[in-house]
Amino acid sequence: MFPVKKYDARHDVLHVYLSPRCNDFHASAEARVHNIYVIYDDDTDEIVGFKILNYRRNVEKAREMYPQYDFSLPQ
Numbered sequence: 146m147f148p149v150k151k152y153d154a155r156h157d158v159l160h161v162y163l164s165p166r167c168n169d170f171h172a173s174a175e176a177r178v179h180n181i182y183v184i185y186d187d188d189t190d191e192i193v194g195f196k197i198l199n200y201r202r203n204v205e206k207a208r209e210m211y212p213q214y215d216f217s218l219p220q
Contacts, residue, residue, distance in 0.1 A: 147162060147164055148161060148162060148163045148214075148215070150162070150215075150217075150218070150219040151219065152200070152218050152219055157199055157200045158196065158198050158199075159196070159197045159200045159204070159216065159218065160194070160195075160196055161195040161214065161215075162193070162194045163193050163194050163195075164186070164191075164193040166186050166191075166193045171186060171187045171188055172185065172186055172194070173185055174196065177210065178206060178210070180198040180202075180203045181195070181196075181197055181203055181206060181207050181210070182197075182198075183195055183211075184196065195214065197216065204216050
């Protein structure tokens with residue numbers, strides 16, 4: 146079931162959920178660079194998701210920083 150990607154075209158935001166813990170109250174988001182948020186599990190420091198604001202402008206930077214993850218738009 147995971148990863149799950151959701152794209153909000155109206156606001157140009159991509160949400161990437163790598164784990165069910167992404168929306169858990171034990172997860173925290175941190176902006177690594179402007180408009181790219183990395184969501185961590187507070188207990189393990191594992192990356193459990195991403196939020197990319199202004200997706201069209203920032204997707205290449207996200208791909209450079211985290212090449213192991215797929216930031217393509219969902220079908």
